[in-house]
Amino acid sequence: CNADEGDSGTFADRLLMEGDPYTLIEGMAIAGLAVGATQGLVYVRSEYPHAIATLREAIARAEAAGWLGRDVAGSGRAFHMEVRKGAGSYVCGEETAMLESIEGRRGIVRAKPPLPAIAGLWGRPTVINNVITLATVPLILARGAAFYQGFGMGRSRGTLPFQLAGNIARGGLVEKAFGLSLRELVEDFGGGTATGRAIKAVQVGGPLGSYVAPADWDAPLDYEAYAAKGNVVGHGGIVVHDDTADMAQLARYAMEFCAIESCGKCTPCRIGSTRGVEVIDRIVRAGSNPAAHAGQVALLESLCDTMQHGSMCAMGGMTPYPVRSALNHYPQDFGIESTTAAAAA
Ligand SMILES: Cc1cc2nc3c(=O)[nH]c(=O)nc-3n(C[C@H](O)[C@H](O)[C@H](O)COP(=O)(O)O)c2cc1C
Ligand code: SF4
Secondary structure, X not given: OEEOXXXXXXXXXXXXXXXXXXXXHHHHHHHHHHHOOOEEEEEEOOOOHHHHHHHHHHHHHHHHOOOOEXXXXXXXXXXXXXXXXXXXXXXXXXXXXXXXXXXXXXXXOOOOOOOOOOOOHHHOOOOOOEHHHHHHHHHHHHHOHHHHHOOEXXXXXXXXXXXXXXXXXXXXXXXXXXXXXHHHHHHHHOOOOOOOOOEEEEEEOOOOOOEOOHHHOOOEOOHHHHHHOOOOOOOOEEEEEEOOOOHHHHHHHHHHHHHHHXXXXXXXXXXXXXXXXXXXXXXXXXXOOHHHHHHHHHHHHHHHHHHHHHOOOHHHHHOHHHHHHHHHHOHHHHOOOOHHHHHHO
16 A cells, blocks of 8 residues: 655545544455455555554554454455555655565666566565555445445546645645536635735646646546646645745746656656756746747756656656646746747747
């Protein structure tokens, strides 16, 4: 179970592990019995000491009660569980880097194929899913697929615990069916910004997610509609910024984050992220000189293309999402009137 929850502004996994650990244990036991696995591991980030302690206690109690162990609920089938603690690396949330970490090595992404389902932990077939995915299984089995299908829209069925964070008056978790809008979440549930100023930008889907264009804040939140606009729903993390935010600096931060967290295995991510910081600095330094911008904006676009299509995993592959969306929706923060004008110059 992937409980690394490294995305900025996300805490749904933590709340579930701390508040309802037996749902996760039940979901993992069901998954284990379904695929014939006898060993379940939960990889929890070290920043979650309460979740780790709660989960360990709950596993011990479930074992004592016969819900885990050599004979799960008298079925004659075994399923054991244990908790493994991460060590503060964002990329260890990527499932193959996580396998390396559990095996005691540096968290570096593995080449695929083979997929972990074929050759995963210690070379054995391994199913890896997120906390929320696994914890949803007991409800679906108890109430039936049609019940779960009844929530949501399009192909995005069920619910998602959206997490409101950043500059927001009422931060927290809102579990809703897919289909509501970003504006409903940040304004109706979140109450707008904590500073009381206008909302300028909203990043959805963690540090690799886009800044959703203000024109799309009323669009329904579902995987397909978001993907069609180049956005991501991801783990449902929503980070709000008010009108004092400098989007060029936030784009720079995305590149810097990638440079810090890159596992270093592939060049577009390892080197591209550092070059990305430099080129954004040059764009900002060019001030309002359109001729100086044009070449640098084209270079940034080309670099983003290389990272997006040439990286081995979503770390380098999706860092262009926040960068490009910041540039396209807030060009004035980069000192340019519009990205199309910069390209034409
Ligand atoms: C750089 C990077 C970091 C990731 N971090 C997490 C994470 O913290 N938690 C998580 O569940 N998935 C994370 N993922 C996604 C996992 O690789 C994988 O898709 C996920 O565990 C699958 O679970 P699901 O299909 O149940 O959502 C990350 C992916 C990448 C590329
Ligand atoms: S994209 Fe970045 S994090 Fe992913 S494998 Fe390449 S270097 Fe590692």
